[in-house]
Amino acid sequence: MELKGILAFVIVIGSALLIIILSFRKLQQKLPFDLRPFPALKRLQRAIGLAVEDGKRQHLALGSSSMLEPTSASALVGLSALDCVTQLSIASDRPPVATSGDGTLSILSQDTMRAAYLKGNAVEQNPFYNGRLVGINPSSYIAGTLPVVYDEYVSTHLLIGSFGPEIALVSDAADRQNAFVMASSDSLPAQSVLFAAAQEPLIGEELFAVPAYLKANPAHRASLHTQDILRWILIIALVIGSFLKLAGVI
Amino acid sequence: MKAPLATFTAIGAGLIILAGYFFPISPLREIQQLLLNWAVILAGTAAMVGIFNLLITHLRKFNAGKGKQDIYSLFLLLSFLVTFIAGIWFGPSHPSIQHIITSIQMPVETSLLALLAITLAYTSLKLLQRRRDWVTILFVASTIVFLLISSGLMTTGMNVEPFQFLLAILNRLPVAGTRGILLGVALGSLTTGLRILLGADRPYGG
Numbered sequence: 120m121e122l123k124g125i126l127a128f129v130i131v132i133g134s135a136l137l138i139i140i141l142s143f144r145k146l147q148q149k150l151p152f153d154l155r156p157f158p159a160l161k162r163l164q165r166a167i168g169l170a171v172e173d174g175k176r177q178h179l180a181l182g183s184s185s186m187l188e189p190t191s192a193s194a195l196v197g198l199s200a201l202d203c204v205t206q207l208s209i210a211s212d213r214p215p216v217a218t219s220g221d222g223t224l225s226i227l228s229q230d231t232m233r234a235a236y237l238k239g240n241a242v243e244q245n246p247f248y249n250g251r252l253v254g255i256n257p258s259s260y261i262a263g264t265l266p267v268v269y270d271e272y273v274s275t276h277l278l279i280g281s282f283g284p285e286i287a288l289v290s291d292a293a294d295r296q297n298a299f300v301m302a303s304s305d306s307l308p309a310q311s312v313l314f315a316a317a318q319e320p321l322i323g324e325e326l327f328a329v330p331a332y333l334k335a336n337p338a339h340r341a342s343l344h345t346q347d348i349l350r351w352i353l354i355i356a357l358v359i360g361s362f363l364k365l366a367g368v369i
Numbered sequence: 370m371k372a373p374l375a376t377f378t379a380i381g382a383g384l385i386i387l388a389g390y391f392f393p394i395s396p397l398r399e400i401q402q403l404l405l406n407w408a409v410i411l412a413g414t415a416a417m418v419g420i421f422n423l424l425i426t427h428l429r430k431f432n433a434g435k436g437k438q439d440i441y442s443l444f445l446l447l448s449f450l451v452t453f454i455a456g457i458w459f460g461p462s463h464p465s466i467q468h469i470i471t472s473i474q475m476p477v478e479t480s481l482l483a484l485l486a487i488t489l490a491y492t493s494l495k496l497l498q499r500r501r502d503w504v505t506i507l508f509v510a511s512t513i514v515f516l517l518i519s520s521g522l523m524t525t526g527m528n529v530e531p532f533q534f535l536l537a538i539l540n541r542l543p544v545a546g547t548r549g550i551l552l553g554v555a556l557g558s559l560t561t562g563l564r565i566l567l568g569a570d571r572p573y574g575g
């Protein structure tokens with residue numbers, strides 16, 4: 120194995136161990152640091168609560184990423200958020216709707232919603248058609264999502280996944296309907312347009328924090344702490360590397 | 370755990386594929402390739418299932434008959450039927466099918482992009498009205514600065530040394546920012562993948 124491969128192996132195994140260790144509740148309580156306050160996600164929880172009270176619906180746009188691509192991580196976060204949102208709105212008259220641009224993702228979204236209803240002992244309320252494949256290329260995905268925004272009594276939109284810059288059309292349409300929009304993507308063009316177009320944009324790795332804040336699952340919190348620790352290690356490595364380069368050592 | 374078989378299958382397959390990347394030895398590599406081939410076939414089948422699910426949704430909408438919604442749904446169902454039959458009959462590379470794509474799909478997609486340009490300009494103008502924090506001000510300022518730099522309006526002073534130095538710094542800032550964001554996304558992707566491998570997240574209903 121090459122040096123790069125060994126390093127990647129060590130990072131993966133080390134991160135997995137960190138997640139396992141930090142998942143213990145007793146250890147989490149003793150940690151000197153906690154999750155930082157995230158006002159946007161508090162507003163999202165409030166918007167979900169208001170939507171349930173008003174008999175409105177939540178919409179999760181999961182994007183067009185395939186499960187076979189490296190961008191699938193953002194879609195997996197979207198599915199995790201879908202699970203949380205479905206559980207939070209189980210008492211609502213209108214179940215959440217999830218739109219996706221990939222067949223596998225649409226089946227996983229149906230399965231995630233079914234599992235959430237099963238946990239809430241309300242599996243008979245789960246409409247299988249609410250995890251939808253709306254279009255299989257970026258433009259058709261947007262064209263298929265816009266009717267959901269306009270016609271399905273949605274008051275909270277959560278756009279989490281891999282999008283192109285055209286996602287701004289969905290965000291703008293939702294804004295015109297006076298709906299709450301929280302948006303995040305792993306793609307840089309989408310992040311920049313969503314910063315301008317969405318009410319509550321999340322930048323960079325904030326995308327991966329959504330499930331941890333929506334449901335206080337120890338594994339999600341542990342994964343977020345691991346992410347923070349890895350980030351600090353990376354920052355220190357980058358700074359040391361820069362100094363070594365300046366000194367002409369490397 | 371509600372579906373232990375699904376969970377063990379998912380974790381097992383994930384571990385084999387990951388191990389195949391780190392240890393490219395003969396049997397592991399072959400199993401990894403086999404699993405990936407199965408995944409490609411399953412993804413294709415899932416697309417078909419997804420399309421039928423979409424058709425059922427629009428059939429329901431059409432039957433519900435809620436004003437203009439049912440006309441859109443009817444239009445979608447008819448378009449699907451015509452394209453599907455033509456695609457099966459002639460094959461996707463037939464000139465007639467290609468003609469449908471270039472004459473209908475391309476103009477529609479282009480007009481959607483034109484609409485996007487206008488929407489973005491409008492939302493950018495509304496941005497300062499909506500949020501007035503320092504990040505937004507920085508975003509707007511940097512947008513204006515980089516628009517000016519790349520517009521070619523500032524070519525006259527380009528040869529002056531301090532200006533060149535300033536431009537070199539300014540041009541490096543987006544690269545640094547991009548790398549920072551991408552590193553954050555990479556770390557997030559790693560921990561998300563590990564959560565699935567450890568069985569903490571089970572998006573397959575397990």
